[in-house]
Amino acid sequence: MPKSILIDPGQAFSAGRIHFQDIEMNAYRRTLAEELGTYSPEDFLTIWRDMCTIREFETALSQVKLVGEYRGVAYTHLGPAHLSIGQEAAAVGMAFALTPDDHTYGSHRSHGEILAKGFSAIRAMSDAALLEVMRGYRDGAVLRPLERGHRGTVAELAVKFLLYGAFAEIFARDTGFNRGLSGSMHAFFTPFGIYPNNAIVGGSGSIAPGAALFKRVNRRPGIVVANIGDAAFACGPVWEGITFAAMDQYRTLWDPALGGGLPILFHCMDNFYGMGGQTQGETMGCQFIARIGAGVNPEQMHAERVNGYDPLAVIDAVRRKKALLLAGDGPALLDTVTYRFSGHSPSDASSYRSKEEVDRWRSADPIVGFGRKLVEGGIASDDALEGARGQIDALVLEMFRLAVDLEQSPRVAADSPLIGAVMFSNQRVERFDDRAPELLQDPVENPRVQQIRGKIRMPAQGGAPVSKMKMFNVRDAIFEALLHRFAVDPTLVAFGEENRDWGGAFAVYRGLTEALPYHRLFNSPISEAAVVGAAVGYALEGGRAVVELMYADFMGRAGDEIFNQLAKWQAMSGGLLHMPVVLRISVGAKYGAQHSQDWSALVHHIPGLKVVYPVTPYDAKGMMNAALAGTDPVVFFESQKIYDVGEQFEVDGVPEGYYEIELSQPSVKRVGDDLTIVTLGPTLYTAIEAANVLQSRFRMQAEIVDLRGINPLDYRPLVESVRKTGKVLLACDAVERGCVMQTVAATLGQLCFDDLDAAPVVLGARNWITPAAELEAMFFPQVSWFLDVVHERIARLEGYEPTTNQSLDELSRRARLGV
Numbered sequence: 001m002p003k004s005i006l007i008d009p010g011q012a013f014s015a016g017r018i019h020f021q022d023i024e025m026n027a028y029r030r031t032l033a034e035e036l037g038t039y040s041p042e043d044f045l046t047i048w049r050d051m052c053t054i055r056e057f058e059t060a061l062s063q064v065k066l067v068g069e070y071r072g073v074a075y076t077h078l079g080p081a082h083l084s085i086g087q088e089a090a091a092v093g094m095a096f097a098l099t100p101d102d103h104t105y106g107s108h109r110s111h112g113e114i115l116a117k118g119f120s121a122i123r124a125m126s127d128a129a130l131l132e133v134m135r136g137y138r139d140g141a142v143l144r145p146l147e148r149g150h151r152g153t154v155a156e157l158a159v160k161f162l163l164y165g166a167f168a169e170i171f172a173r174d175t176g177f178n179r180g181l182s183g184s185m186h187a188f189f190t191p192f193g194i195y196p197n198n199a200i201v202g203g204s205g206s207i208a209p210g211a212a213l214f215k216r217v218n219r220r221p222g223i224v225v226a227n228i229g230d231a232a233f234a235c236g237p238v239w240e241g242i243t244f245a246a247m248d249q250y251r252t253l254w255d256p257a258l259g260g261g262l263p264i265l266f267h268c269m270d271n272f273y274g275m276g277g278q279t280q281g282e283t284m285g286c287q288f289i290a291r292i293g294a295g296v297n298p299e300q301m302h303a304e305r306v307n308g309y310d311p312l313a314v315i316d317a318v319r320r321k322k323a324l325l326l327a328g329d330g331p332a333l334l335d336t337v338t339y340r341f342s343g344h345s346p347s348d349a350s351s352y353r354s355k356e357e358v359d360r361w362r363s364a365d366p367i368v369g370f371g372r373k374l375v376e377g378g379i380a381s382d383d384a385l386e387g388a389r390g391q392i393d394a395l396v397l398e399m400f401r402l403a404v405d406l407e408q409s410p411r412v413a414a415d416s417p418l419i420g421a422v423m424f425s426n427q428r429v430e431r432f433d434d435r436a437p438e439l440l441q442d443p444v445e446n447p448r449v450q451q452i453r454g455k456i457r458m459p460a461q462g463g464a465p466v467s468k469m470k471m472f473n474v475r476d477a478i479f480e481a482l483l484h485r486f487a488v489d490p491t492l493v494a495f496g497e498e499n500r501d502w503g504g505a506f507a508v509y510r511g512l513t514e515a516l517p518y519h520r521l522f523n524s525p526i527s528e529a530a531v532v533g534a535a536v537g538y539a540l541e542g543g544r545a546v547v548e549l550m551y552a553d554f555m556g557r558a559g560d561e562i563f564n565q566l567a568k569w570q571a572m573s574g575g576l577l578h579m580p581v582v583l584r585i586s587v588g589a590k591y592g593a594q595h596s597q598d599w600s601a602l603v604h605h606i607p608g609l610k611v612v613y614p615v616t617p618y619d620a621k622g623m624m625n626a627a628l629a630g631t632d633p634v635v636f637f638e639s640q641k642i643y644d645v646g647e648q649f650e651v652d653g654v655p656e657g658y659y660e661i662e663l664s665q666p667s668v669k670r671v672g673d674d675l676t677i678v679t680l681g682p683t684l685y686t687a688i689e690a691a692n693v694l695q696s697r698f699r700m701q702a703e704i705v706d707l708r709g710i711n712p713l714d715y716r717p718l719v720e721s722v723r724k725t726g727k728v729l730l731a732c733d734a735v736e737r738g739c740v741m742q743t744v745a746a747t748l749g750q751l752c753f754d755d756l757d758a759a760p761v762v763l764g765a766r767n768w769i770t771p772a773a774e775l776e777a778m779f780f781p782q783v784s785w786f787l788d789v790v791h792e793r794i795a796r797l798e799g800y801e802p803t804t805n806q807s808l809d810e811l812s813r814r815a816r817l818g819v
């Protein structure tokens with residue numbers, strides 16, 4: 001809590017009532033004639049044409065899935081197709097008044113939204129700009145199959161480009177918008193302001209606020225629209241995203257010049273159903289999604305429910321919301337009522353709704369209804385509309401035919417290195433914008449910087465021990481790296497729980513509050529999903545973020561955001577997007593079962609994440625520097641056990657200047673010839689103690705290699721050590737079953753098979769809950785366990801009496817019991 005906002009008990013206990021305002025439903029009532037001042041006749045026709053094109057596009061996919069052909073062109077599409085037939089007016093209404101600077105994020109059912117947003121962007125762009133985009137996008141790879149036969153305007157070519165790029169993406173072609181790596185549920189095309197669509201329903205709910213944050217922090221024009229289904233409004237991350245977007249601080253604490261509340265419209269495509277569950281009357285209790293806004297803030301998110309079968313009603317509402325958002329009054333919520341005639345997917349037998357219901361909605365078909373209005377209003381004749389429809393159908397067929405043609409639209413070759421090559425971007429970017437970074441003070445005047453200046457950065461050498469207060473420690477090391485990057489990259493922001501004022505949960509950020517304005521360092525709500533999701537959105541828009549989870553045990557709260565969002569968007573974009581996010585995760589101790597678990601194994605398992613776990617000041621600074629200069633998502637584990645330790649290994653100490661350590665490199669911390677001990681995390685320090693005992697009591701020289709990096713991982717230093725010693729023990733504080741070390745052991749077992757005297761041995765924590773601090777010695781590997789396990793499974797220690805049972809029989813007994 002900032003000291004600038006005082007909480008007064010008198011005020012807190014004063015009597016009163018909380019007032020709510022009425023929420024408008026279907027208030028739009030204007031006729032076509034009344035709208036002639038706002039729209040030209042051509043605009044009306046455009047709206048109708050956009051809806052018809054989406055209908056035909058979706059019909060093509062529906063036909064392919066249902067009968068294996070579309071208008072005589074046979075095709076088998078193996079993947080999904082979540083169609084929005086019936087929802088066209090909502091999509092076109094959403095997109096019509098947006099510009100390319102307005103960015104949409106959406107869901108699995110987004111083909112209509114993608115096309116609508118693309119049509120609207122094409123109309124807003126000049127021929128030169130369109131040509132630049134189409135020719136520049138992947139060096140013209142999407143455009144090339146279209147350009148040859150095209151006779152017509154640039155805008156017409158761009159419409160083909162949009163239809164073709166989307167079809168080709170859905171059919172997994174290399175000529176698709178995302179090289180076929182996104183597919184139907186995730187396709188996007190950022191030059192038209194179409195940002196990632198999410199197959200994890202509600203996924204955009206936590207990501208899009210980060211995109212809106214990017215616009216505010218970096219003074220970019222436009223708004224962000226998060227298109228979310230009605231059923232997805234029940235998802236935790238959507239609520240978290242709303243909470244994040246509605247924080248008071250944007251208006252109370254941030255520099256007003258930034259523009260106020262986040263410019264984000266939560267846009268509900270309210271079609272009454274999840275897959276088969278009915279949100280109104282069955283699976284939710286709010287009755288109308290618009291009501292959710294009432295609980296969020298005094299403005300009730302300017303929530304409103306509109307008729308999504310009338311495109312003009314939706315356009316009108318979006319225009320009004322956009323004006324509010326640009327004025328700093330965000331976030332906003334629009335509940336657009338619509339309906340899909342099509343099933344959830346083509347295999348859906350509609351067992352959850354009656355034919356009568358579908359028929360009633362079909363008879364209210366928005367395309368038919370709007371067409372009728374055009375005819376009655378004298379905008380077009382029936383014949384003209386029919387003729388236009390024929391042209392649209394022919395265009396969609398032409399683009400479909402091209403997209404299914406394997407010669408014109410090839411898939412990536414079966415032996416293509418593409419997917420592997422785009423898992424990481426592996427680039428180095430000093431700063432993502434050229435403007436001067438905003439700092440509140442010269443870093444040399446920062447109190448923490450001054451305090452650190454007097455600290456000892458070298459390993460203690462003989463003499464009196466150095467007091468903890470005087471030691472340059474892991475905390476200081478991470479702080480130094482962060483402050484450096486904050487002073488270089490103006491887009492860098494940090495947020496998370498208790499990040500400001502408090503100094504970060506473990507005081508790593510102490511001093512940053514004085515150094516940085518609110519918009520570069522702020523407290524988030526307790527919304528782990530939104531913290532990570534917003535970092536993803538921020539990065540997708542072109543900025544760099546460092547966010548924090550206070551305990552590794554909280555990763556579950558941000559599970560989707562870490563595993564599906566942070567990890568996957570670079571590759572799902574076909575290498576077009578970058579994800580420069582550092583996710584700091586602190587691993588606890590002494591706090592029991594739900595605050596003391598090392599979950600490095602979870603992120604290690606997920607493709608697309610770089611993962612490190614440095615535990616010395618030298619390593620922490622060098623690896624944080626490297627993580628913050630890269631373009632990939634880095635999960636940066638820190639251990640609460642060793643935030644205070646000073647440098648013990650690097651003889652020259654921790655440099656005051658800038659340096660980087662490659663994230664994939666293990667580091668030899670102790671040299672020996674008889675046994676290799678590979679460690680991960682704070683276990684390094686236990687291993688050092690054990691190695692000292694092995695040496696003094698048994699004359700066994702252990703070499704200790706600290707893994708530091710988990711993924712990617714260069715095995716060569718490990719192999720070199722194991723080749724020398726012929727024996728390897730791998731130890732960490734994570735529970736033994738499924739820990740990172742199991743993978744490293746299995747891999748070393750193969751790489752060094754001929755050099756090993758014994759099978760690699762993994763020593764981890766027990767496969768239990770982490771018990772209370774007083775009982776932790778039963779749980780985490782202790783010095784004696786190292787000796788026990790060496791004695792039992794690697795090399796007999798002369799005269800040694802083990803204190804714990806580390807035998808193979810015991811290993812197998814524990815596995816049998818699952819503990």
Ligand SMILES: Cc1ncc(C[n+]2csc(CCOP(=O)(O)OP(=O)(O)O)c2C)c(N)n1
Pocket residue numbers: 107108109199200201202228229230231232233269271273274275344
């Ligand atoms: C997190 C998650 N849970 C469940 C699903 C499976 N699923 C796919 S679509 C869907 C229904 C979504 O309904 P809604 O949000 O209203 O969007 P609509 O399909 O109506 O457009 C479900 C449950 C999913 N994709 N992601």
Ligand SMILES: [Mg+2]
Pocket residue numbers: 229230231269270271272273274
């Ligand atoms: Mg729905």
